[in-house]
Amino acid sequence: MRRLVEAIRREGKALGEKILRVDSFLNHLVDVELADEMGRALAELFRDLSPQKVLTAESSGIVPALFVARHLGVKMLFARRKPGGEGYLSRRVPSPTRGVEAELCVRREYLGEGERVLIVDDFLAEGLTALALASMVEEAGGRVCGMGFCVEKSFQGGRERLSGYRVVSLAVVDSLDPLAVRSGLEEVV
Amino acid sequence: MRRLVEAIRREGKALGEKILRVDSFLNHLVDVELADEMGRALAELFRDLSPQKVLTAESSGIVPALFVARHLGVKMLFARRKPGGEGYLSRRVPSPTRGVEAELCVRREYLGEGERVLIVDDFLAEGLTALALASMVEEAGGRVCGMGFCVEKSFQGGRERLSGYRVVSLAVVDSLDPLAVRSGLEEVV
Numbered sequence: 433m434r435r436l437v438e439a440i441r442r443e444g445k446a447l448g449e450k451i452l453r454v455d456s457f458l459n460h461l462v463d464v465e466l467a468d469e470m471g472r473a474l475a476e477l478f479r480d481l482s483p484q485k486v487l488t489a490e491s492s493g494i495v496p497a498l499f500v501a502r503h504l505g506v507k508m509l510f511a512r513r514k515p516g517g518e519g520y521l522s523r524r525v526p527s528p529t530r531g532v533e534a535e536l537c538v539r540r541e542y543l544g545e546g547e548r549v550l551i552v553d554d555f556l557a558e559g560l561t562a563l564a565l566a567s568m569v570e571e572a573g574g575r576v577c578g579m580g581f582c583v584e585k586s587f588q589g590g591r592e593r594l595s596g597y598r599v600v601s602l603a604v605v606d607s608l609d610p611l612a613v614r615s616g617l618e619e620v621v
Numbered sequence: 622m623r624r625l626v627e628a629i630r631r632e633g634k635a636l637g638e639k640i641l642r643v644d645s646f647l648n649h650l651v652d653v654e655l656a657d658e659m660g661r662a663l664a665e666l667f668r669d670l671s672p673q674k675v676l677t678a679e680s681s682g683i684v685p686a687l688f689v690a691r692h693l694g695v696k697m698l699f700a701r702r703k704p705g706g707e708g709y710l711s712r713r714v715p716s717p718t719r720g721v722e723a724e725l726c727v728r729r730e731y732l733g734e735g736e737r738v739l740i741v742d743d744f745l746a747e748g749l750t751a752l753a754l755a756s757m758v759e760e761a762g763g764r765v766c767g768m769g770f771c772v773e774k775s776f777q778g779g780r781e782r783l784s785g786y787r788v789v790s791l792a793v794v795d796s797l798d799p800l801a802v803r804s805g806l807e808e809v810v
Binding site: 468477542 | 651
């Protein structure tokens, strides 16, 4: 997606070997028009699978997930980063940027038996958060119809880890130093 | 706002004396159409003040703030709940539901000198989060042109604490037991 690729080239900053800072338009200050456009693009890429719900993880996944859900006309569920307790499904996942493990939970009643769920997140890095979300959908008896990301860091192995799923990223970062970004859409458009 | 009031009456559950559970449509599973409608309503109520940015706090404030910003055609900034460090403004605020104090921070460069900022959040309870957000805007040299909330719990004193600001809530909960909810819009519509 050209506009996102351009924003990453213009404003993205590598912090060390793995972290791409995009907090000027994606996950702190939010370019709402771009976010809406990303939501529309992801919605169109999965519309043929008729997702019935969009699932993400708080906090920064909420931004793209909300717009994907709006364009699909379905509800959005965001997993919380806290211990679940009774009535919740939960998984332990490493925080993508802080290293420590933390609990991710969703209320079981909000994931339906047989429901087609689209997983959306701002970043695809190692894929562990998406995998945890998918396994909660499946434990609830639902079906993951795909996974859509704004930015994939292709050097962290997430796509390989998620190889059982249809995975689409709007922009793919192949290297942070030097910064190499391309659209993720050629394969599917 | 009628549709929100009806959703609270239908699905809201009191947890103890202060917590209203609305996670079936507002802050876990999200009714995106309702959220968009709330965003439009808040945007219209503050449009005359020409806000240039919408500010909220992660996570659940992101949902209404994103739609308010979309309807105003401006960017949205969400404060993060983590220690700030260099380049950040930060405040310590008690977590609304967990009791413990935690850090709330925004990158200073994303708040402009002289900028008109609209603060949006899902809940107005004690008003401490909104007050912390406002004081960061003011420290950066900006001006808070108003505060818009989806649900106000009027028995927790938030409105009194925020008395220097134009405060609007779409729904007002006057009591949890028994549940008493009214539209917050009569005063201003």
